Amino acid sequence: MTTADVLSPNTGGTTMPVKPPKRRIPGWAKGAIWGLLAVGVLAIASYATGVNTLTSTNTAHTALRLALPILLCALGGLWAERSGVINIGLEGMMILGTWGAAWGAYHGGVWAGLISAVVFGALGGLLHAVATVTFNVNHIVSGVAINLLGLGVAKYLANLVFTPLSGNPRQSPPVPKFDTYSATFLSDWLSDLEKMQRVFISDLAGILNGLVTEVAPLTMIAIALVPISYLVLWRTRFGLRLRSCGENPVAAESLGVNVYLHKYVAMIISGGLAGMGGASLVLLAGGADYLENQTNNRGYIGLAAMIFGNWRPGGLLGGAALFGYADGLQLAGGGTAVLALLYGAVILLAVIVAVQLFRRQWIAAALGVVGAGALYAIYWTNDDLPSDLIPYTAHFVTLIVLAVASQRLRPPKADGALYRRGED
Template sequence: MTTVISKPADGGAVPPAPRRTKKLPGWSKGLIWVAAVIAALSAASYMTGVAQLTATGTIQTALVLAIPILLAALGGLWAERAGVINIGLEGMMIMGTWGAAWAGYQWGPWAALVAAAIFGALGGLVHAIATVTFGVNHIVSGVAINLLGAGLTKYLSTLLFQPVSNNPRESPPVPKFDTYSAQPLSDWLGDLEDMQRVGLSDVAGVLRGLVTGVSPLTMLALLLVPVSYLVLWRSRFGLRLRSCGENPVAAESLGVNVYLHKYAAVIISGAFAGVGGAALVLTPGGHPGYLEGQTGGRGYIGLAAMIFGNWRPTGLLGGSALFGYADGLQLRSGGSTVMALFYAAVLVLFAAAVALVFTRKYFAAGLTLVGAAVLYLVYWSVDEMPSQLSTYLPHMVTLVVLAVAAQRLRPPAANGEEYRRGRGH
């Protein structure tokens, strides 16, 4: 078989076919970002003399605080991939904290985990009935779930916890999960960290924080990230579920039971959020049990982590790590260390601006340099961030990250839209 190449009518040369450049896979881009962030933290730690940026204790605290956010973000991912906006993650987390404390006090941490998933799933069921069956606005229903979760747990705490703890706002102490460390790897990494070598000790501190004092709940939460990816992107059920969030009418025409998949997604979403609430109760080193207001807006931050991750499991993992790290840094080290984080952010923004120049995105590079200059001015003029502001560092990071990431977001096409069987657009 011969291939005939036609010549242009004017007799000119045939233009060469454009070369196809191979794109890096998503996981490799993630590894590049991780390496860049660790390099920036290492450089900032060396230049500012603040070793806490990459210390084992900081990473351990960040991991513990990131897990509830990660589970809430996974819950949001499941719901919104099916086309249902779940603002009610906060209320489902609250219900999960109460369920975990109630069952954990009587039967131990594993029973607490199951009860938290059930209580969160019940909140998801209510949200699904309101939005999928009755067509209630998703935002309105989510806000109502948040109010319902807070009010219901307050009533149940007064009814069941007050006679035992003598306080309607908290439960009696709940048994926690044991923690495990990877020995002798942890000791070897500790020796490297104590050497205080630039770069090497920073990497050792980060790795040691990830393999020391890890609870089974942390392992389960991290495992749910690849499991969610495999189910949603590599299974028939996941393909049908995601089609309900992209074009439910087309999915219906192909025989997909859209109502069933939306219900399943929102109930699973609630279960994940409930387990995220259980992480606040069952994590060693935290509050002894349930405490009113314990979630502290982590359901909303989890929703922000999901959006930052562009509705992808690996992306929301990075967002959860970022918010957990910011929260853990201010809790463990205080305002002076937070200012060192500003210095690291300046380095990251400067590197991003250089990369944008090489890709000829000069306007974006200029804006990035302006942001870096503003952050450096803040770092240079303020010695220590006031405690009143550092407490809300995760929330400020949430706003900044969402503002920066807003231009590249691609939510499911039919997310938040009302669906009725047999009706086209």
């Protein structure tokens, strides 16, 4: 039977058919579908424009390395905001993490550098918690102060510690990097598929090859933290209590939840994750040693990735991948590759417009047509993009994605609200 017969008191005791609830597609399945769609769009754009860089192994590998600090900062923002604390200070905590990573790695090796980065970032998170949770300082004001303080403290410590070692207050001496590992047999097979130049198959092989070649332990840890964060926040009592603090702290308090404690724990974890994001800039092979202004606003992009992901671990993983890919593409392929990406965006918008027309959402479809036309005009009228604009590709993508995704966002209800124990 496809329907269930139930006794309805409103129909004189007759039986009424009730449709069973629709089965929802699991989140991981939706992510896989979106991932395959993205690869398909990139494959078509690569074939149409002749720019193989869009799906090359080098682009995917570079994108993975550049996505890690964004991913870790986004996870830090997730922990903070699920507890009800807006963490604009991710950038400052990340800066502290870069200095801590260089200092720890120089004196004790890469693992000491990673631990040091987490500690320095966690201290920034603790300071933000003291200001916002204990003293009820406005979350935005406190976050901006943390960013300024992190920058100033890192400059002072670099001048104090690194100047005698390297002679340069803006740069650390060379520090050790994490070793990398490759899945040799799988990588060789994927390389062969990529060289065959078959549409979609070779493109998918190139992207996957970049994800399994020269992978550092820190990369594995960062990716593993995504499902771990989901399991802790959504499948444990501690996670339920923490999220209740971000939804309704007064109700949580009435049920015996120590709201202050959970917010403090969330902020310390948030800062530690941001510090780990700073460590990924310093300790991964291919990255630079500690440099002043090394984060380049990645903390803010991580916050944007979290918002794009609708305050969910899987969604922010997709956001970090998108922003990391945009950043890696401009390094691997330059302006020509970015223009080819615009062509792919036109194809994606055409699909979205078709879906909107099917749903009879005429205004959204019209806006999609205008956007696709503007992007295609940029692609058609330019052979290359100005070199001054190329480094800001990820920032432009951030603005566009947030503008598109803003209609479906649902933040925690008490996110950013000032809370004092015992008050309604």
